[in-house]
Amino acid sequence: MGSMKLTNPCIKEALLYKKLDSGVRCETCERLCKIAPDKLGFCKTRKNIDGKLYTLEYGDVGSFISANPMEKKPFYHFWPGSFALTVGTWSCNFRCPWCQNYHMSTRPPDPERCNYLSPEDFIGLVKAYDCQGTSISFNEPTLLLEYSLDVFDLAKEEGFYNTYVTNGYMTPKALKLLIEHGLDAMNIDIKGDDEAVREYCGGVDVNKIWRNASQAKKQGVWVEITTLIIPGVNEDEECLRSIASRIRRELGESTPWHVTQYYPAYKAIEIGLFRGRTPVELLERAWHIGKEEGLNYVYVGNVPDHRYDNTYCPNCNEPLIERSIFDVVSYRITEDKKCPICGESIPIIGEGKERITSVF
Structure with a gap:
């Protein structure tokens, strides 16, 4: 591994970690993994090599790259009608059994098969595909922190915007770095209330996600919230009202909330979660709850051409x-x-x- 560390472009020393007597502590996400020598953290993307922490997937994005419309993220109030060159990589710091991108999020990186794309070449593709910005997405983008910062710096030099589609579980240090290097917008996935997130996402503290959303908003980052509505997990009225009211209180009434349709995937069927798509009626009920809680912009997602997929004036209801x-x-x-x-x-x-x- 030592020689690979020196020659493989996908292996790079991590920015955020602290040396301990018995290893290192990763400070990239809120799991704050303590990693013994020659071991991996929870997400399996960071390894303790000779007392230093390394990411194993810096720039390993060549297999997952596409020019995506903003509306696909979804971002509905950030550069509508524009395109972002979008990349992702391997693994995740959550363990959601319904993951829609499980073919990426459940696989650890393999540096020996690294499909490296340099930040410079990434920006070259932004230009070649006539995109207006960048997006780190597909799997959890926080795992590409070091790469994101380098891409963001170059993107800003060229006048492009930078976005994250994220579960929002980065540390305050990581969020600060992202903002300093030019993060313009985040779509944050709020998967449920505290109980649901702890049970289904691997012991995650949802309050830290809300903390990051609020801090990003205060620092001038545009924030939109998405909730995948999954029967049996987060569809009850109390849960939905708690999310909607918290958006209004902590992020503001004009923060968009996307309530999206669930498609069965990964382990959801095995463990007895809902076996079909989320009923449209349930999504519409979530939409009404959001409006009742005082949100100006609520959207029904993953239902093509639904009337609640449009933006209406909150004052006169004009489309x-x-x-x-x-x-x-x-x-x-x-x-x-x-x-x-x-x-x-x-x-x-x-x-x-x-x-x-x-x-x-």
Whole structure:
């Protein structure tokens, strides 16, 4: 492993760790793994090599790269109609049995088979695919912290935006670095209330996710929240109201909340979770709960052409952005970001535009 450490571009010393008498403590995510010599942390992406902590997947993104519309993330109020070059890699710091990207999130990295893409080449592809920004997504992007920072620095030099689609369980130190290096927007997955997240995600403390969401918002990062509605896990009214009310209290009434349809995947069927897609009626009930709790922008996701997938003026209910799957087919917000009918200010980051065809 020593020679590989010196020559393999996917193996790089981690930025956030502390040396202990009996190993090292990773300070990338809130699991704060204590890692003995020659051992891996919980996510299996970081290893103690000769008393130093190394990431094993720096830039190992070549297998997972695509030009995605913002609406696919989903981001509905951040550069509507634009594209972000999106990459991901291996493993995760959660253990959700319903994971939609389990083919990536459940596999540890293999440095011997590293599919390396340098930050410079990544930005070159952003230009080649005529994208407006970057997105680290697919699996948990926090595991690509060191790579993200290098990509973000280069992206900012070229005038591109930077986004994360994340479970939000990074440490405050990691979040601070991301913001300092140019993180512009985060879509954070709130998977349920405290009980559901602890039970199904591997002992996770959901309050630390809310802490990060709030801190990011205070530091000027655009934040949207997504909740995958899973019957038997987080569909009860008390749980949904707790999420919606907390969004309003801690992030503000204009923070978008995406309540999305669940598709059975991975181990969910084996352990007796719901066997079919989330009923649309249940998603609509979640939408109404969000509105009742005072949220201005609630969206039903993964249901193509649903009326609640559109953006409406919270004052006069005028349709402002109409969407079809991942396409923006109508954009009526004025240049000064107001409703054209009543003049209500609409929170939109960046320019919005119609897009009739998408790149998938």
